Amino acid sequence: MKATEAKLLDFLKKSPQFVIPIYQRIYSWKEKECQQLWDDIIRAGKNNNISAHFMGSVVYVEKGLYSVSSQSPLLVIDGQQRLTTITLLIAALVEVIGDQEPLEDFSAAKLRGYYLTNPLEGGEKFYKLILSQTDDRSLKAIINRMEQPDDMSIRVVENFEFFKSNLKKLGDLTSVCSGLAKLMVVDISLDREQDNPQLIFESMNSTGKELSQADLIRNYILMGLEPSYQTQLYEQYWRPMELAFGQQAYSDYFDSFMRHFLTVKTREIPKINEVYEVFKEYSRQSSVLNDGIDALVKDIKNYAVYFCAFALDKEKDKALKLAFKDLRELKVDVAYPFLLELYSDFSTRLLEHDEFVSIVRIIESYVFRRAICEIPTNSMNTTFARMGIGLKKDRYIESIKVSFLLLPSYRRFPRDDEFYRKIQTKDIYNFRSKSYWLRRMENFNRKERILVNEYTIEHIMPQADNKSEKLPQIWRSELGSDWARVWETYRHTLGNLTLTGYNSEYSNNSFAAKCEHEFGFKFSPLKMNEGISSEKRWDETAIIKRAKQLAEKAIYVWPAVTLSQDIMDAYKVQNEQTSEYSLEDHPYISVGKMAELFQQFRKTVLELDPCVTEEVKKLYVAFKAETNFVDVIPQAKRLRLSLNMPFADIDDPRGLCRDITHLGRWGNGDVEVGLDNPEDISYVMTLVTQAFERQIGAFE
Structure with a gap:
């Protein structure tokens, strides 16, 4: 290893080309990081007492002796986010600076010829910085002043526009040029024969955006391989994963996906900040090593496709797509490891399509019933992490039902009587997914589905007067002398809630007016409004009656799991x-x-x-x-x-x-x-x- 302190611009000028290896993460700095860099540059540029501003290190490796005098491309091990961001800032400065030269060597031509391109070279060698895939195409389009590709890099383009906008607002560009001239880095070159790039990479604690667990995993898999093998694995497996997720989703969800993947493989839930370490342990197991690196990366890619199907709405099958949507609305990420295992078995035909749909619906019922019955959720992640252990996959549905039915009380699948009782009295208006339960109840057994998001929730007995936050007088008379208790007890409960497209028209009108309105309950085509207008008045008795009716329906919308006692006894004997x-x-x-x-x-x-x-x-x-x-x-x-x-x-x-x-x-x-x-x-x-x-x- 050779480390040298250097001015960033001199370092860029002397270096022939920087290449971001394919195993590195995509460019991921957002406006927050760019704003911090901008502020540092302007502060240094305006303050004569600041002679230099250190912005981290650039670690690279090349074939042979590592120094910037070599004409070989420099493969960047650490520092690509800073290099890319500075390149975008310089590219923006080239566009804004026009005919000015605020400081010596800060003309548009010199900025372009020193730091963005190698003017005497052609092809790929023309560019000072080579990024990967989508990032590279967008950066080249900026440098060449061409239209962005259809699959442009969002981060590259947005950050370029951020700097261009800031430069235009700045007016006098002297401070930004002076600040750029003061930037310092530590130039660290590695010898492949003597240094271990992976260990050095892990130990770096550079400024800027922290590497994700998934970034570390990708680098761990690919960094030590020969370049041609890296390219093969990346293009065959890793790149398709990135495309399956999409740019933003890859940044947001890939870490959590890897955590779920490892939960499936190890049956233990890694701590969020220990995913990388757990992955290294997993990859060193003899069974994984024996299968080889190709099998490992292929396995990750396959599971990533499953994850995108149910977690990111990429599923093509209509029945599964709808079942996954309902499950996502309940926000049950804890079930994702189990879903990964189910999808893997589905992909190999160990689990049939209809069975898969049925199991997803069982999970949905389990989660929703527990939420309604207010059973603490602190055990659900372990429930799902270990659900696959001991399943009899030749009798998949039966085996899963048994697993749910044998759960201990604090992890129980609520029975019909408990669910029926609780759903009538719970404040379901403030339930975290109220559009979900209304949509499920309205569309149950419907072939022509209603788009619930086109409607709003209606309190038949108003929740309050908009101005006074009190129940209007007409409704106090409707409810009788005990109106305050009835209103407080039932206003947000199942029996008093429905759907309408005419919420503003109904307002806080009387019950009769809401029924007889031109588009009132009496004429509504929605199932949720059936029977409302047949009531003579809307009071405690009517609300309780409707709650019971809807609760009976809910038992079928979110069914319990049942098995014959003979089957249960057989499993109990085996488990005891x-x-x-x-x-x-x-x-x-x-x-x-x-x-x-x-x-x-x-x-x-x-x-x-x-x-x-x-x-x-x-x-x-x-x-x-x-x-x-x-x-x-x-x-x-x-x-x-x-x-x-x-x-x-x-x-x-x-x-x-x-x-x-x-x-x-x-x-x-x-x-x-x-x-x-x-x-x-x-x-x-x-x-x-x-x-x-x-x-x-x-x-x-």
């Missing part, structure tokens, strides 16, 4: 862990004082939640949710409890707990507490509950 031990194998808790104490404690633990189960081991009795949260080791004069949580996290005001983090003990966990008195059960249960709730909360 058989134990060769029973409580009788533990004499201390089979008879006597400790037996009574254990039974009291046991009853209290099992009542924590229906998901809690008991398993008798050889040396202890385990109580589980996802896994053991408390183990009971029977002793002659006490029950020794092992709580499965870090000692530092236990809240123990009485100081009964003992830290056994580094001690060998039966059971699981770092916290030990003894129980020898029934009067202490209540307090000990506060400790046990902490371990239980921590385990459930860990599945976020």
Whole structure:
């Protein structure tokens, strides 16, 4: 490695050409980064006390000895965002500067000949900077003052226009020219025989826009390969991925896609900022290494296509496209790893089309029912991340239904009775996806679909007077003496909400006026308005009646999963862990004082939640949710409890707990507490509950 401090303009002038390798990310600076660079340049240019402004490093590699005296193109390892942005600024300056020369060597001809082009060269060698794909075509169009291609680079063009606009507003260009002359970089050349570009690339902490996890992954895959092999893999697999996403979506979603991809492959959810590290571990597994780099990149590309289909509305099949749209409106990114696995099986015909649609609809019902029933969502990502484990893919639908039906209570698929009850009383007007549920209910079993976005939500009983924020007098009389309670209780609930294209015409008119209007409820073609006008008055009784009717319909729109008891029993038998031990194998808790104490404690633990189960081991009795949260080791004069949580996290005001983090003990966990008195059960249960709730909360 050779590092030299240099003036940026001198560095650009002496260098024959910079090439951005195909494995580098596309140009991604936005106006925020450009504005910061602009401000730095103007500040340096206007202040005579500032002799230089450091803007980072440029790391490059070439064949042979690495210095700017070489005539070989310089392959940029780090610094492409800054080089590209400065090039765009200089290109904008060439257009704006006209016949001026604010400072020596800052004429249009010199700027163009020194920093944008190699005037005596032809073909690709004519350009000082070669970008990749779409970016390159747009930059060349700017330099050559030609029309942009149809697939122009949004970032390149927008940032060029940003600088051009700023330069025109500036008027006197002396400050920007002076600022450019003061820019400094560290010129870092690498020797391929001695330096490891990948390690250097990872360790760089340059200014500007931080590399995404996906950027690091792409570079990790391609950087160490021979250029021809890089080009082959990029053009065959990576470039099609970029095109499938589109420019903006690739920047916005590729990181999250890679996280979902790794979740499918590892069955664990990587932390957002650790995706790259997890990918490196995954790529080094023997099974992945044996298949080779081609298979790995092809696999990523295939999964990217699946992701674009359901997450970015790229699906072609009509039924799947609609099902994916409904799921996206519920904003359930946590289900994406499972959808990737499903789509992969669908692509190989392991899963049939109708089965795939049915499973997506099951996921939709599960998510919507849980939201309506206000079940905490903190376990859903783990639910979906591990849903594929143990599926019997020769009986796909059945196996998935069983998986949902066997979920513990805090991850449960709400039953019809719970969903029916909750959807009637929930404030569904302020539900995060109200257009979604209205569209689904209106279009259920319709072949001629209604475009709900052309309508607005109508409160039959008005939500408020626009001026006074109070219920109009005519409606107070309609509702009777108890109007305030009825209004507060039901105004945003299912029974009082519908769709209309005449919201402003209805205003806060009386119920009769809303029904008899020229386009009132009585004449509405919408299913949501059926039966409203048949009511004589709109009061608590009418709202409750309609809520029940719509709730009955909702059960069919978002159906529960059901299977015969015979099938469920067969799966339960397979899933149940058989134990060769029973409580009788533990004499201390089979008879006597400790037996009574254990039974009291046991009853209290099992009542924590229906998901809690008991398993008798050889040396202890385990109580589980996802896994053991408390183990009971029977002793002659006490029950020794092992709580499965870090000692530092236990809240123990009485100081009964003992830290056994580094001690060998039966059971699981770092916290030990003894129980020898029934009067202490209540307090000990506060400790046990902490371990239980921590385990459930860990599945976020």
